[in-house]
Amino acid sequence: MNVVLGVGGGIAAYKAAELVRLLQERGFSVQVVMTLAAQEFVRPLTFAALTGKKVITELFASEGGEQVLASAVEHIRVAEEHEMMVVAPATADLLARFAHGLANDFLTTLYLAFTGPVVLAPAMNTHMWLHPATQANVRLLRERGHTVMEPEEGPLACGMTGPGRLPEPQRIAAVVHALAGKQRDLEGETVLVTAGPTEEPIDPVRFISNRSSGKMGYALAQAAAARGARVILVSGPVNLIEPYGVRVVRVRTALEMRKAVLEHLEEATIIVKAAAVADYHVARVPEHKIKKTAMRLSLELEPTPDILAEVGQKKGDRLLIGFAAETENLVAEARRKLESKNCDMVVANLVGPEETGFGADENEVTLVMRTGEVVRLPRASKLEVAGAIFDHAVRLRLALHAAQ
Numbered sequence: 001m002n003v004v005l006g007v008g009g010g011i012a013a014y015k016a017a018e019l020v021r022l023l024q025e026r027g028f029s030v031q032v033v034m035t036l037a038a039q040e041f042v043r044p045l046t047f048a049a050l051t052g053k054k055v056i057t058e059l060f061a062s063e064g065g066e067q068v069l070a071s072a073v074e075h076i077r078v079a080e081e082h083e084m085m086v087v088a089p090a091t092a093d094l095l096a097r098f099a100h101g102l103a104n105d106f107l108t109t110l111y112l113a114f115t116g117p118v119v120l121a122p123a124m125n126t127h128m129w130l131h132p133a134t135q136a137n138v139r140l141l142r143e144r145g146h147t148v149m150e151p152e153e154g155p156l157a158c159g160m161t162g163p164g165r166l167p168e169p170q171r172i173a174a175v176v177h178a179l180a181g182k183q184r185d186l187e188g189e190t191v192l193v194t195a196g197p198t199e200e201p202i203d204p205v206r207f208i209s210n211r212s213s214g215k216m217g218y219a220l221a222q223a224a225a226a227r228g229a230r231v232i233l234v235s236g237p238v239n240l241i242e243p244y245g246v247r248v249v250r251v252r253t254a255l256e257m258r259k260a261v262l263e264h265l266e267e268a269t270i271i272v273k274a275a276a277v278a279d280y281h282v283a284r285v286p287e288h289k290i291k292k293t294a295m296r297l298s299l300e301l302e303p304t305p306d307i308l309a310e311v312g313q314k315k316g317d318r319l320l321i322g323f324a325a326e327t328e329n330l331v332a333e334a335r336r337k338l339e340s341k342n343c344d345m346v347v348a349n350l351v352g353p354e355e356t357g358f359g360a361d362e363n364e365v366t367l368v369m370r371t372g373e374v375v376r377l378p379r380a381s382k383l384e385v386a387g388a389i390f391d392h393a394v395r396l397r398l399a400l401h402a403a404q
């Protein structure tokens with residue numbers, strides 16, 4: 001696969017050389033485009049030597065002392081010949097120019113001409129990253145469907161400590177790999193994913209819910225689609241962009257989620273239940289808004305149906321992956337759920353720390369498998385975690401078939 005790597009002007013530009021090497025190791029052919037500012041930090045020669053290709057540095061080239069457009073259609077040609085665009089480091093300036101469609105150099109012109117997936121790896125000073133203008137630009141770019149990675153926290157070149165470090169090149173390469181669909185090992189599979197919370201009405205205007213954002217489930221759907229699967233995503237109410245090429249079935253309550261899951265069960269070959277389904281609901285929801293009085297109010301809650309357990313009963317030879325959100329005894333609880341709900345794998349999710357689990361961009365999980373194997377995955381973005389879950393799911397299925 002051909003990847004065009006844009007290098008922005010930041011102190012982390014030198015790390016892009018390592019990224020080139022890692023992408024090449026994963027089988028990508030890389031064309032580097034550098035901004036003028038990037039060339040202040042690293043010489044184009046470094047990338048030319050690594051890639052064996054001329055580095056594109058400008059929109060206008062000199063010919064006989066005259067400035068001419070390097071080629072009137074060069075940015076169009078590069079856009080058409082590459083399947084993915086990665087920008088690392090993506091500076092605050094580049095994020096702003098991409099967000100607002102400014103095209104005053106080769107990289108920003110190429111961005112407008114490019115129609116494939118875009119991965120942006122930001123790096124900048126903490127205040128610049130947290131500035132409302134940058135955050136608004138990041139939101140815009142994410143809404144456009146681009147993958148904007150979270151910068152890492154730590155000491156920065158400016159002397160500050162905080163978010164703003166370029167994500168490690170290993171992690172950028174892993175995200176590119178996950179999105180590139182280089183591994184088509186899920187081709188022919190239909191993956192049914194559940195995501196997000198459910199909302200259980202109390203009256204026409206109030207509901208009970210939880211803090212699930214849907215990010216984990218959406219990352220699983222995105223990763224499965226990139227690996228060639230047909231994906232059905234049964235999603236509770238979330239505020240996320242639908243992953244490309246995925247069929248999304250929107251539901252609100254646990255009962256609606258159960259119905260949607262059972263409706264699509266027949267066609268599924270792998271089921272991943274990442275949704276945080278409400279365990280209780282108000283069985284008889286009043287027709288009118290409950291009036292406020294000085295009295296105490298008690299709600300009578302009934303358990304919702306356990307969708308995972310029901311799917312476990314009906315699963316046949318489908319691969320069933322459940323999740324377990326726990327605050328303690330992670331592996332023991334996951335084992336208990338694996339047995340009681342007849343799962344093949346349970347993804348045990350420690351949900352205490354705020355930087356992982358509910359709502360976070362990263363997750364740290366332990367995989368507990370029917371074979372008895374327990375694998376602790378390192379903390380990583382939800383997309384990377386999703387990729388690792390499918391890596392293990394594919395291996396697990398082979399092991400289970402071999403054991404039959």
Ligand code: PMT
Pocket residue numbers: 194195196197211212213214215216217254273274275276277278279304305306307308309321322323324325326337349351357358359360
């Ligand atoms: O959405 P994010 O903000 O990205 O957060 C991700 C997450 C923390 C929600 C996710 O990683 C996670 O852990 N999901 C499972 C949350 C949960 O409800 O765990 P549980 O231990 O209560 O449920 C165990 C399993 O049973 C889950 O697979 C759940 O989908 C399923 N279940 C639960 C209740 C119910 N009535 N029906 C079910 O199918």
